[in-house]
Amino acid sequence: MTDTDTAVASRHVPAGLPERIRHYIDGESVDSADGDTFDVLDPVSNEVYVRAAAGKRADVDRAVAAARRAFAEGPWPRMLPRERSRILHRIADLVESRDARLAELESFDSGLPITQALGQARRAAENFRFFADLIVAQVDDAFKVPGRQVNYVNRKPIGVAGLITPWNTPFMLESWKLGPALATGNTVVLKPAEFTPLSASLWAGIFEEAGLPQGVFNLVHGLGEEAGDALVRHPDVPLISFTGESRTGQVIFANAAPHLKGLSMELGGKSPAVVFADADLDAAVDATIFGVFSLNGERCTAGSRILVERAVYDEFVERYAAQATRVRVGFPHDPATEVGALVHPEHYEKVVSYIEIGRTEGRLVAGGGRPAGFETGNFVEPTVFADVPADARIFQEEIFGPVVAITPFDTEAEALALANGTKYGLAAYIWTNDLQRAHTFAHAVEAGMVWLNSNNVRDLRTPFGGVKASGLGHEGGTRSIDFYTDQQAVHITLGEVHNPTFGARRAEEGR
Numbered sequence: 001m002t003d004t005d006t007a008v009a010s011r012h013v014p015a016g017l018p019e020r021i022r023h024y025i026d027g028e029s030v031d032s033a034d035g036d037t038f039d040v041l042d043p044v045s046n047e048v049y050v051r052a053a054a055g056k057r058a059d060v061d062r063a064v065a066a067a068r069r070a071f072a073e074g075p076w077p078r079m080l081p082r083e084r085s086r087i088l089h090r091i092a093d094l095v096e097s098r099d100a101r102l103a104e105l106e107s108f109d110s111g112l113p114i115t116q117a118l119g120q121a122r123r124a125a126e127n128f129r130f131f132a133d134l135i136v137a138q139v140d141d142a143f144k145v146p147g148r149q150v151n152y153v154n155r156k157p158i159g160v161a162g163l164i165t166p167w168n169t170p171f172m173l174e175s176w177k178l179g180p181a182l183a184t185g186n187t188v189v190l191k192p193a194e195f196t197p198l199s200a201s202l203w204a205g206i207f208e209e210a211g212l213p214q215g216v217f218n219l220v221h222g223l224g225e226e227a228g229d230a231l232v233r234h235p236d237v238p239l240i241s242f243t244g245e246s247r248t249g250q251v252i253f254a255n256a257a258p259h260l261k262g263l264s265m266e267l268g269g270k271s272p273a274v275v276f277a278d279a280d281l282d283a284a285v286d287a288t289i290f291g292v293f294s295l296n297g298e299r300c301t302a303g304s305r306i307l308v309e310r311a312v313y314d315e316f317v318e319r320y321a322a323q324a325t326r327v328r329v330g331f332p333h334d335p336a337t338e339v340g341a342l343v344h345p346e347h348y349e350k351v352v353s354y355i356e357i358g359r360t361e362g363r364l365v366a367g368g369g370r371p372a373g374f375e376t377g378n379f380v381e382p383t384v385f386a387d388v389p390a391d392a393r394i395f396q397e398e399i400f401g402p403v404v405a406i407t408p409f410d411t412e413a414e415a416l417a418l419a420n421g422t423k424y425g426l427a428a429y430i431w432t433n434d435l436q437r438a439h440t441f442a443h444a445v446e447a448g449m450v451w452l453n454s455n456n457v458r459d460l461r462t463p464f465g466g467v468k469a470s471g472l473g474h475e476g477g478t479r480s481i482d483f484y485t486d487q488q489a490v491h492i493t494l495g496e497v498h499n500p501t502f503g504a505r506r507a508e509e510g511r
Contacts, residue, residue, distance in 0.1 A: 011044040011377075012333035014104050017421035022198050023054035023059055023205040023221060025215035026066035038223070043111030043341035043463045044331060044377045052197045055222030059187070060130055060230035063218040067160040067187040067429045068236050070215030072422075077157045077185040081135045090210035095125035095175075098206075102199060106171050107212060107332040109198040110342035111378060114333050116295060124175035130460045138481060145474045155485040157185030158262070160276040164228050164252075165200075166244045167193035167343050168400075170299040174200055180480035182216065189218045189237065191228050193244075195344045197402040198299070199219045224248065232256050239263070239483070243300075245398070246424075264473040264483050266300065266465055268375040268398045269426030271447065272419040273303035276412075277311040279431035280453070285319050285453040288404075291429065293327050293382050296339055297402035298347075301427040301449070301456050305395060306406045307418050313408040317386045320406065321365040327382045329371040330415070339402055342378035351401030352381055354394055358385045361392035362405060396422050412437065420446045426466035427456070448474070 021040065022029040030053075037051040071077055076084070090276040095102065103118035112120070132323060133406075140153040165174045170192055181188050192200035192404075200219060207217050220227050224244075232240055232255045241261035242252055246267040256263055273288045275281075291303035308316045329335030342348045355368055362385030371381050380402055388395050388405035395405050409415040428447035432438050442450040448466035451457070458464065465474035475483060 002136070003326050010109065010331055011042065012104075012331065013042075013049070014108050015288045016098060016157070018050060018198075020199050021050055021221060023053050023055060023063070023222050024201070024217070024219040025059070025063045026069075026218065027208075029204065029378065032056065032222075033062070038194060040109075040195075041344060042108055043343055046345050046377060047069075050198070052194070052221045055191070055220040055227035055230075057226075057230040059220050059222070060191075060227055060234060060387065063189045063220050064160055064231075064234050064236050067189050067218050071157070071159050071187045074187075074213050075247040075272050076182075076187065076213050076216045079185070079427060081138070081183075083134040084185065085136045087211050088128050088179065090257070091206055091212075092128040092132065094206045094210055094414070099125070102171060102202065105202070106196075106199045107340070110167060110170065110196045110343050111296060111332050111460050112169070113296075113330075113337040113340045115335055115337075117332075118167045120172040120401060124172045127172070127175040127179045127460070129336060131183040134477070135183040138186055140487075142213045147495055149412045149494060152293060152490050154488040154490050155184070155481070156488060157314055158484065158486055161186045161188045161484060162231045162234070162240045163190045164224070164231065164240065164242045164244065165190065167195040169201075169293060170179070170196045170298075171199040173243055174203065176245075176475070178217075180475070181241070181484050182212070184484040186484055187216045187218075189231060191220055191222065191224075191458065194221065194439070195347075204429065228252075230254065232261075234260055237261070241475070241483070242266070249472070262483065264465075264475055266469050267426075267469060268424055269300045269302070269470050270305060270396065270422045270424040271301055271303050271429070272305045272307055272445075273426040273429040274415050274419055274431065274441065274445075275306065275308045275312070275316060276415075276430075276432035276434070276437070277309040279312075279315060279432045279485075280433070281312060281319070283453070284314065284431040285316065285323060285397065287431075288371050289320065289323055289327065289427070290455050292404045292495075293324070293339055293402050296342055297351075297382075298343065298400050299456075301389060303427070303429045304404050305418075305422075306401065306404060307409050307415050308406060309415070310408045310410050317365060317384075317406055321384050324366040324382045324404075325386050328380055329374065329381060339380075339382060342401060342426075345378060346436050347375065347400070348378035351399055351403065354397070354399045354401070354403060355380075355383055358383070358388075358392075358403065358405070359392040361394055362386060362388035367402075378427060390418055398424065416441065423469040424466070425468035426470035427451070429455070 049183035367381035367383030463474035
């Protein structure tokens with residue numbers, strides 16, 4: 001049996017896969033107007049397992065028209081928040097009841113380890129439940145001038161929300177946008193990543209069963225430069241929420257500008273994890289291993305630059321490298337797997353190319369190749385480079401895979417300069433037992449989110465977003481409600497009206 005035969009025999013293929021993945025527009029599953037499709041690969045064998053409808057401008061136009069009609073004429077924007085909340089809770093119930101199946105399909109389609117895919121499915125249900133509760137509990141400002149005036153804020157859904165989502169944790173990140181967009185009364189057109197269209201196609205059935213009105217949710221598959229670009233440029237889509245790489249974000253920003261669209265963009269990252277000598281090294285090693293190798297390293301908030309104070313640098317590197325070699329690479333469906341297969345051969349080649357660059361820029365202390373027994377598919381060993389200088393490409397550029405760069409520092413000022421020394425500013429992780437240092441460093445670091453002595457654990461009420469090249473705007477909690485609504489100020493005069501009178505004297509003189 002050849003290596004390819006072994007890989008194919010070892011992979012898990014879920015039962016009941018669709019024969020074709022289609023768009024969902026105005027309550028119907030439809031093919032592209034021109035009949036075009038694209039191949040979808042499974043990451044273990046890189047074989048085509050299904051073809052998906054390739055959306056173009058005509059398909060986006062149809063989806064936007066359906067969403068616009070549902071917004072202008074349908075019941076969804078006019079429902080009481082409690083009525084929408086009930087439907088969102090039913091959606092959460094359905095997602096929870098199907099979490100094992102969702103995880104199985106997500107793991108197969110994306111290469112994520114099954115246990116991590118299961119966690120993402122459950123998080124998706126939690127996202128819907130959170131916004132179902134928040135939209136009912138939302139309180140807006142009212143201001144009174146006794147006897148003179150009352151001022152209050154009236155929130156209104158904006159219209160058709162264009163949602164463009166990535167391939168790294170697709171189902172969960174779709175829920176992150178769908179939940180607040182729908183909770184606030186908007187209608188939506190979702191354009192999921194072309195590498196991972198499978199789980200997105202499940203939303204239609206879930207929404208129908210939960211009672212979401214026809215036309216409120218629409219789904220167009222396709223390439224970013226075709227379907228995604230058509231959605232961004234569409235004049236009837238007043239806001240775009242995008243998660244993806246920074247270069248794509250720049251294109252979206254430029255193409256949305258003529259229409260003055262509302263934009264929320266969570267982009268790339270090259271987040272530092274700063275380990276001071278007084279830190280709990282056991283906890284710091286565990287957290288930083290998890291922070292860069294979980295989700296196959298394909299996470300925007302990965303702590304892919306680890307900055308370690310020189311007094312503990314050698315010990316940290318030795319312990320980190322040893323533990324990295326014990327991280328279990330395996331088939332995505334195996335519950336024991338900690339790192340699965342990268343999503344697509346195109347992305348695999350990118351990650352491998354950075355590993356080759358790293359060999360010339362740092363000292364390879366773990367990984368660097370294919371794991372034994374995985375001669376085909378998109379498998380990469382957890383890879384660790386030490387002694388990486390600040391101007392190295394593997395220090396500066398987002399790799400988005402299981403690759404980490406470790407760099408020493410001598411002073412707190414040097415650590416801060418290193419932490420801030422990239423174009424990105426999404427997340428940062430700080431490890432120290434000095435409470436004052438922890439807070440002052442957190443305030444000085446250029447990052448939208450900071451974790452002190454913690455891995456990436458986020459309360460859904462907190463804002464999510466970055467600074468510099470890592471994003472524009474924030475979502476999460478009430479910030480999502482702000483983004484997906486227009487906030488209208490209403491002013492009411494009480495009692496006698498006090499108006500300046502223009503022109504009164506001239507009128508009297510003319511008598």
